[in-house]
Amino acid sequence: MNLKNIRVVYNKERMDMLRDRRTVFNMLLFPLIMFPIISIGFNRMENMFREKAKKEAAQIMVLGAAHAPELDARLRASGKFEILPLAADFKQQISDKKLRAAVEFSPGFEQALHAAGGVSPTLTLYFYRTELRSELAVRGLEELIGKYRTEIVQGRVVSQGMSAASLTPVITKEQNVASAEKVSGVRMGAIIPYFIIIFCLMGALHPAMDLTAGEKERGTLETILASAVSRGELVMGKFLLVLTTSLITAVISLISYSATLKFAPSAAARGVSGAAKDMTIHFSLQAVLMVFVMVLPLAVLFAATLVAISLMARSYKEAQSYTGPIMLAAIVPAIASILPGIELNPALALIPVLNVSLVSKELLSGSLPWASIAVVFISTSFYAAIALAIAVLQFQREEVLFRA
Amino acid sequence: MPDAPLISVRDLSKHFRTFKRREGVWGAIRNLVKRDYQAVHAVDRVTFEIQRGDMVGYIGPNGAGKSTTIKMLTGILVPTGGEIRSNGFVPWEQRRQYVKTIGVVFGQRTQLWWDIAVVESFKLLRKIYDVSQRDYDERMELFNHVLKLKDYLDTPVRKLSLGERMRCDLAAALLHNPPILFLDEPTIGLDVVAKDHIRQFLKEINQRYRTTVLLTTHDLDDIEELCKRIMIIDHGRLLYDGPLALLKQKLLRTKQVKFVVKDSEQAARLPALENDGLKIEPVDHLTYRIVFDRTKISVADLLRQILAEVEVRDLLIEDEPIEEIVKRIYAGEALKEVSA
Numbered sequence: 001m002n003l004k005n006i007r008v009v010y011n012k013e014r015m016d017m018l019r020d021r022r023t024v025f026n027m028l029l030f031p032l033i034m035f036p037i038i039s040i041g042f043n044r045m046e047n048m049f050r051e052k053a054k055k056e057a058a059q060i061m062v063l064g065a066a067h068a069p070e071l072d073a074r075l076r077a078s079g080k081f082e083i084l085p086l087a088a089d090f091k092q093q094i095s096d097k098k099l100r101a102a103v104e105f106s107p108g109f110e111q112a113l114h115a116a117g118g119v120s121p122t123l124t125l126y127f128y129r130t131e132l133r134s135e136l137a138v139r140g141l142e143e144l145i146g147k148y149r150t151e152i153v154q155g156r157v158v159s160q161g162m163s164a165a166s167l168t169p170v171i172t173k174e175q176n177v178a179s180a181e182k183v184s185g186v187r188m189g190a191i192i193p194y195f196i197i198i199f200c201l202m203g204a205l206h207p208a209m210d211l212t213a214g215e216k217e218r219g220t221l222e223t224i225l226a227s228a229v230s231r232g233e234l235v236m237g238k239f240l241l242v243l244t245t246s247l248i249t250a251v252i253s254l255i256s257y258s259a260t261l262k263f264a265p266s267a268a269a270r271g272v273s274g275a276a277k278d279m280t281i282h283f284s285l286q287a288v289l290m291v292f293v294m295v296l297p298l299a300v301l302f303a304a305t306l307v308a309i310s311l312m313a314r315s316y317k318e319a320q321s322y323t324g325p326i327m328l329a330a331i332v333p334a335i336a337s338i339l340p341g342i343e344l345n346p347a348l349a350l351i352p353v354l355n356v357s358l359v360s361k362e363l364l365s366g367s368l369p370w371a372s373i374a375v376v377f378i379s380t381s382f383y384a385a386i387a388l389a390i391a392v393l394q395f396q397r398e399e400v401l402f403r404a
Numbered sequence: 405m406p407d408a409p410l411i412s413v414r415d416l417s418k419h420f421r422t423f424k425r426r427e428g429v430w431g432a433i434r435n436l437v438k439r440d441y442q443a444v445h446a447v448d449r450v451t452f453e454i455q456r457g458d459m460v461g462y463i464g465p466n467g468a469g470k471s472t473t474i475k476m477l478t479g480i481l482v483p484t485g486g487e488i489r490s491n492g493f494v495p496w497e498q499r500r501q502y503v504k505t506i507g508v509v510f511g512q513r514t515q516l517w518w519d520i521a522v523v524e525s526f527k528l529l530r531k532i533y534d535v536s537q538r539d540y541d542e543r544m545e546l547f548n549h550v551l552k553l554k555d556y557l558d559t560p561v562r563k564l565s566l567g568e569r570m571r572c573d574l575a576a577a578l579l580h581n582p583p584i585l586f587l588d589e590p591t592i593g594l595d596v597v598a599k600d601h602i603r604q605f606l607k608e609i610n611q612r613y614r615t616t617v618l619l620t621t622h623d624l625d626d627i628e629e630l631c632k633r634i635m636i637i638d639h640g641r642l643l644y645d646g647p648l649a650l651l652k653q654k655l656l657r658t659k660q661v662k663f664v665v666k667d668s669e670q671a672a673r674l675p676a677l678e679n680d681g682l683k684i685e686p687v688d689h690l691t692y693r694i695v696f697d698r699t700k701i702s703v704a705d706l707l708r709q710i711l712a713e714v715e716v717r718d719l720l721i722e723d724e725p726i727e728e729i730v731k732r733i734y735a736g737e738a739l740k741e742v743s744a
Contacts (some may be wrong), residue, residue: 005532012517019519223515226478226508228532230500321661369446398481399421 009237031253058137063104100137193360203249208306213319304387409453416486446638461631470620507577511589533580567598589618
């Protein structure tokens with residue numbers, strides 16, 4: 001194998017690739033704009049829904065308002081409800097979603113409440129279960145009535161000569177001892193390797209198919225095979241370009257993600273991971289670099305596998321159906337690492353994709369498990385070497401290159 | 405004593421394994437489970453030699469094994485059996501050194517890169533083949549002159565017409581001035597003018613550089629214009645290898661006489677000529693044709709008969725078109741005559 005020839009092949013493929021808008025979009029633009037759009041978009045949408053829900057007062061009906069004038073007044077004053085005039089078919093109206101809910105006070109409700117030693121009066125809430133806005137209206141009613149209930153209880157306790165504090169004999173307090181990096185790392189760390197892995201794969205996918213099956217489809221494979229470049233040099237040139245696009249895509253996605261976190265942190269955090277609103281996010285540069293070192297052999301594995309698989313296809317379209325299962329096989333372990341409770345152990349450290357994903361999670365949460373890092377790196381490199389060897393062998397096989 | 409042949413092929417064979425597809429839905433399902441393989445003899449014990457400076461036509465119907473032979477000669481495919489010695493190399497073993505001494509053009513393929521300007525492809529090829537800048541410039545000038553490439557050197561290949569692309573492909577294949585040029589259907593799909601351009605160019609480089617050319621084609625005009633020697637292959641077997649003239653001489657059984665009579669009165673007397681198995685076919689108004697076996701009746705005799713009977717205004721004697729001969733060869737009936 002001759003480095004000069006590999007470079008010639010590489011440069012040729014790169015030039016070809018950059019003329020193709022599809023690649024440029026997949027490789028550069030898509031990862032760049034995806035994070036801001038997802039996070040800011042989610043944030044906007046959430047705010048929009050909240051605003052809308054706030055503005056909209058729930059229509060309710062109060063039956064037997066005369067029995068509870070005080071509560072009735074509070075309901076009217078809260079501003080959360082629009083109280084409609086009484087109608088006999090209120091149940092039907094709730095079913096028809098014209099009315100959100102209705103509250104019915106039993107006769108002599110407040111009288112019974114203020115009379116000492118009496119029976120507890122009842123209050124009935126009518127609503128439609130599974131209808132979101134009806135349930136929200138009932139929750140609002142319960143909240144208001146609950147507050148009223150606490151006041152009544154407090155009033156009774158005080159009137160008996162006891163302090164209001166006696167109602168809460170124990171107060172619990174929570175104190176978080178984990179560092180900010182640890183908290184954000186565990187939450188973000190779970191999701192970031194997933195994105196890097198997906199983008200690594202996505203960046204490699206199109207060029208891998210285009211440089212192999214696409215070449216067959218365009219009918220340029222025979223001629224390039226007849227040129228003064230050995231098959232080994234041809235594979236290496238093509239493979240290196242696929243690897244490059246894969247890594248570029250991953251780096252850009254990470255930069256875009258970091259920038260989104262920096263400039264719109266709450267939006268990004270909520271949008272991508274559903275984490276707390278006021279969470280601060282920071283990783284050490286060292287951790288991020290280590291993650292990249294771990295991803296490197298994985299990117300080689302992806303690029304080589306995709307090249308080897310797509311070469312078997314006769315057309316770009318056929319290659320897409322061949323690479324589908326590969327995508328799935330890579331995404332499932334990547335997702336598995338997000339699940340809580342899956343921790344790195346010696347057995348999992350040997351499973352490709354999952355191991356890198358898990359070790360990256362550890363790295364981003366601030367720990368440096370050297371033994372696992374070594375196992376993951378070596379095993380992934382081993383798989384990558386096998387995949388690359390297979391890709392090279394594929395290019396020697398006539399039945400693969402010239403499938404009829 | 406003649407020079408040692410530039411290309412020497414002995415007992416060359418290439419077998420493929422293809423699996424037989426069963427018919428219907430049930431057949432398709434069974435195909436998934438169990439496959440019956442079938443050996444296809446794409447090229448079967450082919451032997452030939454080509455001398456330096458020769459231009460040889462390689463013809464045969466679709467699937468005859470032409471392209472497979474070319475792929476083996478260019479080192480893309482490894483033969484199942486037999487030997488190739490081309491320009492001193494065994495193509496598939498010393499492919500790298502060997503391909504620097506050959507040029508290849510696949511008519512339905514292109515070695516120019518689809519999305520990039522033609523000139524970029526040339527520059528890359530220059531690097532791959534280690535062509536010096538001076539040689540490159542010199543050759544580009546020749547190509548510009550003969551092939552008129554200048555106008556579309558900066559156009560991406562996908563925007564070129566087929567004829568333009570083929571010219572660029574030829575230039576690309578000859579950039580490193582190889583002594584051998586393999587052409588797989590170089591004129592396929594081209595219009596008459598483009599075909600003529602390509603043929604003139606091939607003649608020119610053959611004369612100027614003594615480039616040895618082996619070309620496969622379906623277009624027998626290519627052969628008639630360019631090649632003195634033809635090889636005919638079908639079902640992987642070489643059926644004929646020899647001069648085009650000899651093939652014609654041996655296989656040209658029939659000739660045809662086309663003539664125009666003076667008026668319809670003369671035309672009415674024609675049936676009198678129809679004896680000894682001679683048949684007169686009308687071609688056009690007052691124009692008639694007689695196809696005859698030259699082993700049975702000489703041209704002179706036939707003309708005498710015609711002129712004795714009718715008044716002729718115009719007359720044309722033609723050989724059987726070469727297509728007809730080749731058709732007969734493919735059909736298998738001519739095989740015995742050639743070996744006889």
